[in-house]
Amino acid sequence: MSELLEIAPELAVQTGIMLQIVGLGMLIGGAGGLVVGTGLYVTRHGGILAQPVLFWLLNLVVNTFRPIPFIIFMAAIQPLARLVVGTGIGNPAAIFAISLAATFGIARIVEQNLVSVDPGVIEAARAMGAGPWRIIRTVVLPEALGPLVLGYTFAVIAVVDMSAVAGLLGGTGLGNYAITYGYRQFDDLITWSALVVIVVIVQLVQLLGNVLARRVLRR
Amino acid sequence: MPHVRLDEVTKVFRPRSRRDSPVTAVDRVSLDIERGEVFAVIGYSGAGKSTLVRLINGLEPVTSGVVEIDGVPISALPARALRRQQQGIGMIFQRFHLLRSRTVAKNVAYPLEVVGTPRAEREARVAELLEFVGLAQKAAAYPEQLSGGQQQRVGIARALAAKPSLLLADEATSALDPETTAEVLDLLGRVNRELGVTVVVITHEMEVVAQVADRVAVMDAGRVVEHGSTYEVFTAPQTPTAQRFVRTVVRALPExxxxxxxxxxxxxxxxxxxxxxxxxxxxxxxxxxxxxxxxxxxxxxxxxxxxxxxxxxxxxxxxxxxxxxxxxxxxxxxxxxxxxxxx
CATH class of the missing domain: 3.30.70.260 (ACT domain)
Structure with a gap:
């Protein structure tokens, strides 16, 4: 018990860092994913702004980067991180890599959920003389909001997973804490404490997502 | 000047893949629809009537020919001008196509948002429309809480919100039971008589034509094969297609x-x-x-x-x-x- 008290302050600090990395990664990656996913949806064949060439290009980019295992992606993207955030190591570089990877992952989730919107309601809006941007804003996104909330919840958990390997670039946070101080130093208490905290956070996120989605879907 | 004029209108859908051949959904159709009448287009599924109605409000571009509404060649307008014209044409659908993310009142308000009506005016107009279709109590309900007939009435209220002079009904009663169909047709009749709106009804049900239409066009394989006053077509159908339709409601001679x-x-x-x-x-x-x-x-x-x-x-x-x-x-x-x- 006293050992637990001993590690508690550090555990709290590392939890805070992880939440920060996940939060920023989701904020940037979530917005990026929404833009790219919506882009894929509107430019596809039969879409409201069908642009076969643009779609092909977006699709290619997403398909190329999304399947790369994150640990390799993060290492490979280091030069770009140096260019964009000014450093190739530490939490800023980790957040950069996570945001980028999350953008590609979330883009697919967004695209899939938008595709499931009834084309009939889009046609109805077109018949009323609504333009493409209005239709995206007031029809497509609101109609898909329920599944989108669930999709983003799924993405948060994937991003928590990504944040665990931030240590590779000298980043910190709960995952790094568990690996460096727990696993590598045979301190099971630290490994398991970090794990419990992560599980609890994931559960809370899922619960929140479910509640929100239920409210949006009214069922 | 007719309200809607179709002149040699053709719509060809390009094939999805190279092996398929192009489909001529609407084939050189010429029709005049007069202001204030209820005009029906009847045909079997695949006859091209749903495509025809989408050419009238510009949801589909024509392949050739001219569509004019009030003398404005809608088939030749650039996107922005076309949208402005579409705001003056209401449309209702077989599956209603209401927004699930919005309440009944917000659904009816949607076209008013599109045309930029101020909020206070919007709310007054929505209340007036829900009163007209008899759903004032359902303003705060969501579409899935309504029956099919009620949803279609919301669809009609929504279609009328921006005060169109033309209402297109695409198989508007095909998903409804006979009793609800009669209710919706009554409402369409009121829209025509009380508001003076020209109504174009697309249907495959002859009963619908008999009940509401002043004139009817019979479509088969993309062509209008016969048209005239409903009474004429019913009592003296000229083409085999028209005769088959008439037989569904009027008992023919025993053979x-x-x-x-x-x-x-x-x-x-x-x-x-x-x-x-x-x-x-x-x-x-x-x-x-x-x-x-x-x-x-x-x-x-x-x-x-x-x-x-x-x-x-x-x-x-x-x-x-x-x-x-x-x-x-x-x-x-x-x-x-x-x-x-x-x-």
């Missing part, structure tokens, strides 16, 4: 096996009485036969009400002296046609 069965069951000569004039009725024929002391039986047929006008096609079996029958039938006045049914 083949049916006729043979009737002959087996009834003695005497068979006559067919058709009457299609306002003053004419079967009673005059029956009265004349009775006065002449001729015995007769009604064996087949029915009387229909088409847009308030009577149309009947009855077959009777007559027994009696030949001269008496001839004399009795000769007394029947105008508007009634009697022909002996061939043996």
């Amino acid at each position: 083949g096996e049916e006729l043979a069965a009737l002959r087996a069951a009834h003695e005497g000569r068979f006559f067919t009485i058709s009457f299609s004039d306002a003053g004419a009725s079967e009673a005059r024929v029956f009265g004349a036969l009775a006065r002449a002391g001729v015995d007769f039986n009604l064996v087949h047929g029915g009387v229909d009400d088409i847009r308030g006008r009577v149309y009947g096609l009855l077959t009777i079996a007559v027994r009696g002296p030949e001269e008496a029958v001839a004399a009795a039938l000769a007394q029947v006045g105008p508007g009634v046609q009697i022909t002996e049914t061939g043996r």
Whole structure:
């Protein structure tokens, strides 16, 4: 018990860092994913702004980067991180890599959920003389909001997973804490404490997502 | 000037893959739809009527030909100008297509948002429209909480929100049961009479045409094969397609096996009485036969009400002296046609 008290302050600090990395990664990656996913949806064949060439290009980019295992992606993207955030190591570089990877992952989730919107309601809006941007804003996104909330919840958990390997670039946070101080130093208490905290956070996120989605879907 | 004018309008859909051939959904259709009328387009599925209605409001671009609304060539407008024209055309759908993310009131408000009506005005107009379709109590409900008929009434309120002069109904009653269909058709009739809106009804149900349409066009394989006043088309359909549709509501003459069965069951000569004039009725024929002391039986047929006008096609079996029958039938006045049914 006293050992637990001993590690508690550090555990709290590392939890805070992880939440920060996940939060920023989701904020940037979530917005990026929404833009790219919506882009894929509107430019596809039969879409409201069908642009076969643009779609092909977006699709290619997403398909190329999304399947790369994150640990390799993060290492490979280091030069770009140096260019964009000014450093190739530490939490800023980790957040950069996570945001980028999350953008590609979330883009697919967004695209899939938008595709499931009834084309009939889009046609109805077109018949009323609504333009493409209005239709995206007031029809497509609101109609898909329920599944989108669930999709983003799924993405948060994937991003928590990504944040665990931030240590590779000298980043910190709960995952790094568990690996460096727990696993590598045979301190099971630290490994398991970090794990419990992560599980609890994931559960809370899922619960929140479910509640929100239920409210949006009214069922 | 007609409200809607179609001049040699053709729509060809390009094939999805190279192996398929292009599909001509609408083939050189020319039609005038007059202001304030209810115009029906009837055809089987795949006849091109849903494509035709989408050419009228520019949801689909024409391949060739001209679509004019109030003299404005809608088929030639650039995107932004087309959208402005579309704001003046209402449309309702078979599956209603209401926004699930919005309440009934917000659904009806949608076209007003599109045209940029200020909020206060929007709310007043929405209340007025929900009152008109009889759903004022359902303003805060979501579409899934309503029955099909109620959802279609919301669809109609939404279509009318921006005060269109033209309403397009694409199979608007096809997903509804007969009773609800009658309700929705009544409402469309009120829209036409009370608001003076021109209504174009796309349907595959002849009952719908009989109930609401002033004029009807029959479509088959992308072409309009016949058109005229509803009464004309019902009482004297010219093309096989029109005849098939008419037969679904008006009982046609007995033929083949049916006729043979009737002959087996009834003695005497068979006559067919058709009457299609306002003053004419079967009673005059029956009265004349009775006065002449001729015995007769009604064996087949029915009387229909088409847009308030009577149309009947009855077959009777007559027994009696030949001269008496001839004399009795000769007394029947105008508007009634009697022909002996061939043996």
